[in-house]
Amino acid sequence: AQSVTQPDIHITVSEGASLELRCNYSYGATPYLFWYVQSPGQGLQLLLKYFSGDTLVQGIKGFEAEFKRSQSSFNLRKPSVHWSDAAEYFCAQSSYNTDKLIFGTGTRLQVFP
């Protein structure tokens, strides 16, 4: 069965520091991979997605993610975090024959000034 693992439940960084959120997927073929952000009281907003091609994907708000098949990973990165990036981040996957999303349990990001 497909599954998504986000090993870090909670991450704290200082404003201006770099950020990497980890995501591991479980799927035999090439999955479709997504990163969503959820702020309190808000729905999910798509940051970026990967389907094929270039393994380094650029998203909104300065985020990027790299697909590494050998490690079954799709880690999210940002070179310099802003206080407004504090939120819950979800990694998700789907497959070629369904757009049903399978989500990880999320990583809560806290940003200190």
Added chain:
Amino acid sequence: DAGVTQSPTHLIKTRGQQVTLRCSPKSGHDTVSWYQQALGQGPQFIFQYYEEEERQRGNFPDRFSGHQFPNYSSELNVNALLLGDSALYLCASSSWGTSLQETQYFGPGTRLLVL
């Protein structure tokens, strides 16, 4: 463009009651998916509706049912509520038949508390 809208925003029910949640998809979208997000968890897929029919279903009991109307809006119904049904219910809309790369847009959710 109003995006995906959901109502109500919050709801309190007691065990055994029934609840109906509503979703209006983003303009131009004809497919609605529902997700349940328990506290501290990621969203879990409940089911998806297109052309007023359930097209896919996740691992949820029959107490969870839905409906889609001709205007593409959708309802999620939960019967015989349990304490464990307390969660944020998210609606997502998309366009059927487009590439799977089509982005799903999520609404703000309805927070259901069962006492």
